[in-house]
Amino acid sequence: xxxxxxxxxxxxxxxxxxxxxxxxxxxxxxxxxxxxxxxxxxxxxxxxxxxxxxxxxxxxxxxxxxxxxxxxxxxxxxxxxxxxxxxxxxxxxxxxxxxxxxxxxxxxxxxxxxxxxxxxxxxxxxxxxxxxxxxxxxxxxxxxxxxxxxxxxxxxxxxxxxxxxxxxxxxxxxxxxxxxxxxxxxxxxxxxxxxxxxxxxxxxxxxxxxxxxxxxxxxxxxxxxxxxxxxxxxxxxxxxxxxxxxxxxxxxxxxxxxxxxxxxxxxxxxxxxxxxxxxxxxxxxxxxxxxxxxxxxxxxxxxxxxxxxxxxxxxxxxxxxxxxxxxxxxxxxx
Amino acid sequence: xxxxxxxxxxxxxxxxxxxxxxxxxxxxxxxxxxxxxxxxxxxxxxxxxxxxxxxxxxxxxxxxxxxxxxxxxxxxxxxxxxxxxxxxxxxxxxxxxxxxxxxxxxxxxxxxxxxxxxxxxxxxxxxxxxxxxxxxxxxxxxxxxxxxxxxxxxxxxxxxxxxxxxxxxxxxxxxxxxxxxxxxxxxxxxxxxxxxxxxxxxxxxxxxxxxxxxxxxxxxxxxxxxxxxxxxxxxxxxxxxxxxxxxxxxxxxxxxxxxxxxxxxxxxxxxxxxxxxxxxxxxxxxxxxxxxxxxxxxxxxxxxxxxxxxxxxxxxxxxxxxxxxxxxxxxxxxxxxxxxxxxxxxxxxxxxxxxxxxxxxxxxxxxxxxxxxxxxxxxxxxxxxxxxxxxxxxxxxxxxxxxxxxxxxxxxxxxxxxxxxxxxxxxxxxxxxxxxxxxxxxxxxxxxxxxxxxxxxxxxxxxxxxxxxxxxxxxxxxxxxxxxxxxxxxxxxxxxxxxx
Numbered sequence: 001x002x003x004x005x006x007x008x009x010x011x012x013x014x015x016x017x018x019x020x021x022x023x024x025x026x027x028x029x030x031x032x033x034x035x036x037x038x039x040x041x042x043x044x045x046x047x048x049x050x051x052x053x054x055x056x057x058x059x060x061x062x063x064x065x066x067x068x069x070x071x072x073x074x075x076x077x078x079x080x081x082x083x084x085x086x087x088x089x090x091x092x093x094x095x096x097x098x099x100x101x102x103x104x105x106x107x108x109x110x111x112x113x114x115x116x117x118x119x120x121x122x123x124x125x126x127x128x129x130x131x132x133x134x135x136x137x138x139x140x141x142x143x144x145x146x147x148x149x150x151x152x153x154x155x156x157x158x159x160x161x162x163x164x165x166x167x168x169x170x171x172x173x174x175x176x177x178x179x180x181x182x183x184x185x186x187x188x189x190x191x192x193x194x195x196x197x198x199x200x201x202x203x204x205x206x207x208x209x210x211x212x213x214x215x216x217x218x219x220x221x222x223x224x225x226x227x228x229x230x231x232x233x234x235x236x237x238x239x240x241x242x243x244x245x246x247x248x249x250x251x252x253x254x255x256x257x258x259x260x261x262x263x264x265x266x267x268x269x270x271x272x273x274x275x276x277x278x279x280x281x282x283x284x285x286x287x288x289x290x291x292x293x294x295x296x297x298x299x300x301x302x303x304x305x306x307x308x309x310x311x312x313x314x315x316x317x318x319x320x321x322x323x324x325x326x327x328x329x330x331x332x333x334x
Numbered sequence: 335x336x337x338x339x340x341x342x343x344x345x346x347x348x349x350x351x352x353x354x355x356x357x358x359x360x361x362x363x364x365x366x367x368x369x370x371x372x373x374x375x376x377x378x379x380x381x382x383x384x385x386x387x388x389x390x391x392x393x394x395x396x397x398x399x400x401x402x403x404x405x406x407x408x409x410x411x412x413x414x415x416x417x418x419x420x421x422x423x424x425x426x427x428x429x430x431x432x433x434x435x436x437x438x439x440x441x442x443x444x445x446x447x448x449x450x451x452x453x454x455x456x457x458x459x460x461x462x463x464x465x466x467x468x469x470x471x472x473x474x475x476x477x478x479x480x481x482x483x484x485x486x487x488x489x490x491x492x493x494x495x496x497x498x499x500x501x502x503x504x505x506x507x508x509x510x511x512x513x514x515x516x517x518x519x520x521x522x523x524x525x526x527x528x529x530x531x532x533x534x535x536x537x538x539x540x541x542x543x544x545x546x547x548x549x550x551x552x553x554x555x556x557x558x559x560x561x562x563x564x565x566x567x568x569x570x571x572x573x574x575x576x577x578x579x580x581x582x583x584x585x586x587x588x589x590x591x592x593x594x595x596x597x598x599x600x601x602x603x604x605x606x607x608x609x610x611x612x613x614x615x616x617x618x619x620x621x622x623x624x625x626x627x628x629x630x631x632x633x634x635x636x637x638x639x640x641x642x643x644x645x646x647x648x649x650x651x652x653x654x655x656x657x658x659x660x661x662x663x664x665x666x667x668x669x670x671x672x673x674x675x676x677x678x679x680x681x682x683x684x685x686x687x688x689x690x691x692x693x694x695x696x697x698x699x700x701x702x703x704x705x706x707x708x709x710x711x712x713x714x715x716x717x718x719x720x721x722x723x724x725x726x727x728x729x730x731x732x733x734x735x736x737x738x739x740x741x742x743x744x745x746x747x748x749x750x751x752x753x754x755x756x757x758x759x760x761x762x763x764x765x766x767x768x769x770x771x772x773x774x775x776x777x778x779x780x781x782x783x784x785x786x787x788x789x790x791x792x793x794x795x796x797x798x799x800x801x802x803x804x805x806x807x808x809x810x811x812x813x814x815x816x817x818x819x820x821x822x823x824x825x826x827x828x829x830x831x832x833x834x
Binding site: 041042051055069071072075078109110153158159179181182183186191197198210211214215216293 | 477
């Protein structure tokens with residue numbers, strides 16, 4: 001009885017906040033400038049998504065002006081710190097690599113943010129982690145890699161980057177001996193695969209679309225159940241992981257595939273302003289014109305609400321000390 | 335067959351008023367981006383992309399490329415007249431270009447620079463066009479092993495660029511190398527000399543380092559000596575086309591130099607992984623090294639301007655081609671261009687070469703034609719532009735400092751760079767005042783990072799065997815040749831390749 005009452009009260013409260021959110025109107029942004037911080041330099045995936053979303057959010061915040069500001073540095077950390085430290089008035093939002101969850105979990109240097117406290121506005125895309133094998137490589141599939149007696153060379157970005165940590169986790173959980181060759185920024189890893197120097201790379205499925213279409217490589221392994229639909233037939237990493245510790249770590253990596261290209265503001269944005277921003281974001285990523293443009297740019301759009309993201313981020317950050325220790329172990333193994 | 339396609343693509347472009355009109359707008363925007371501080375080609379592209387939505391693919395691509403192609407060409411204006419390089423690639427132009435301005439030859443320096451840009455872009459495009467068939471194996475033959483050795487070859491130029499004292503040059507060069515090690519260790523992720531500052535994690539911003547070494551010291555010494563910096567203090571009474579013409583003739587006189595540098599740089603440009611900054615400094619280094627009178631460089635040698643500018647412009651086509659053929663961008667500017675191509679509906683990839691050769695040629699030509707338009711505009715206005723060189727010191731110093739500070743800040747949006755520019759600028763002034771060379775510093779900063787990063791990759795991929803790859807052996811021979819040539823010339827001062 002008490003439980004039911006609590007549930008009813010909760011439902012009422014929810015309905016109330018929802019209606020309050022509805023009531024919050026976009027007029028508070030009329031004549032105002034909103035700064036959208038992109039945590040990379042101009043060009044590249046994050047800048048493309050950021051500019052696209054900012055432009056369409058502006059459309060749904062009539063009379064407002066969205067100003068995109070690039071704040072690159074330290075592998076998205078400077079940008080994330082900047083957004084975190086911004087005034088929580090709803091006039092500063094932005095985007096950075098969600099892989100920073102790793103940095104926060106491991107308490108790495110430079111982190112001056114708490115992702116759980118930030119005001120999440122919405123999600124624009126899934127980031128399904130995959131392993132791409134180069135067409136030039138003697139390994140044709142994961143089976144070949146498993147059988148290899150010598151280390152398999154994987155290209156990765158700088159030590160500490162999200163892509164690097166993804167690779168290290170994979171090395172830790174899979175019975176494949178991976179040699180992580182670091183320092184491949186931007187498209188250098190792809191070039192290295194075309195030259196046949198490295199065998200493979202861990203990356204986001206959509207960003208390798210063109211690479212695979214040009215027959216320079218193929219998808220060999222997916223680290224997300226979401227891959228079933230877009231990459232049918234590609235084996236799942238989880239099929240190759242048997243021990244409990246490995247499964248825990250892989251689950252963390254898989255959780256990140258749900259959280260790509262997120263728009264976020266500093267902690268404590270007033271509820272009405274956040275509701276308006278979330279609504280504008282949702283309308284923007286559902287706008288047929290945005291979807292058409294994204295299709296041309298070859299970047300996927302997968303919609304997620306701010307509430308959904310907030311919940312998922314909280315879950316991803318709630319890890320047992322054991323898992324965090326495993327993560328640290330995977331990251332430091334060489 | 336290929337020639338036919340090439341010519342018809344050129345014909346199609348020149349006879350289309352729509353395309354030519356778009357190019358003219360692109361060029362004008364590019365000139366602005368090149369001259370305005372801290373904007374640069376990359377941001378320019380990002381800002382222009384929304385304007386090409388809905389354009390026909392070829393027209394949109396030609397528009398963006400023509401803007402991108404002339405940024406460097408126009409960037410020479412501030413390098414030469416006020417000693418402020420817009421980006422790393424144009425910094426080599428400052429050395430002799432600004433020195434010429436101080437010698438009272440701003441017009442000649444501009445003429446030489448524009449002429450060289452034009453010649454470089456044409457020669458580079460023709461070279462690339464001619465090698466379309468063999469391009470793929472050539473691009474793929476270069477790997478981190480070769481990047482490392484090329485960087486080392488560039489570092490040997492430090493000796494040549496040291497001027498009178500090789501010890502001083504090497505000291506400054508090593509200091510530059512040390513500065514290039516600031517940041518996260520690429521193999522361990524450990525912080526090196528960052529003092530816990532996040533803005534130093536990615537290393538010292540190259541533009542800040544260059545502005546600090548060149549623009550700041552000049553302004554401090556002008557402020558201290560209170561001179562007008564163009565030597566003939568007289569306001570030029572008439573418009574000086576003669577100086578500009580003289581500069582153009584210099585390019586013709588040094589045609590073999592232009593040709594050599596164009597080929598060298600276009601070849602380096604097609605290798606993704608070296609980058610434009612390194613290419614233009616390699617070009618400048620080669621120019622000085624092959625001169626019979628290397629001691630004149632840095633003091634206003636017109637060949638220095640020609641070598642550096644040919645270098646910056648010849649590489650543009652170079653970075654375009656890997657972007658088109660592999661769908662893998664050859665530079666960060668091209669990464670943005672790639673996004674724009676996709677948006678326009680051009681699908682880069684191997685099929686470009688087989689199915690859309692006409693498009694490839696149109697894009698190559700647009701680099702050339704845009705540079706012709708740009709140079710025509712700049713040449714016609716050169717006498718007026720060169721009046722900038724006669725601005726009073728009391729006005730010039732604050733303007734240049736503002737430019738430098740904007741350029742340094744806007745590059746990374748980090749205010750900490752302003753502290754850095756003051757510190758390095760003070761150091762640059764001390765070097766200048768005591769007559770120490772400053773070019774080796776830039777070589778160290780730019781090439782140090784490439785050398786370290788590529789060495790680590792090469793070792794991880796091949797181990798020490800990478801030294802025995804065929805191209806590696808050739809490059810090693812070139813490195814030793816470069817050193818031997820320097821030593822030999824120290825003993826026989828009048829040896830060099832004729833620059834005529």
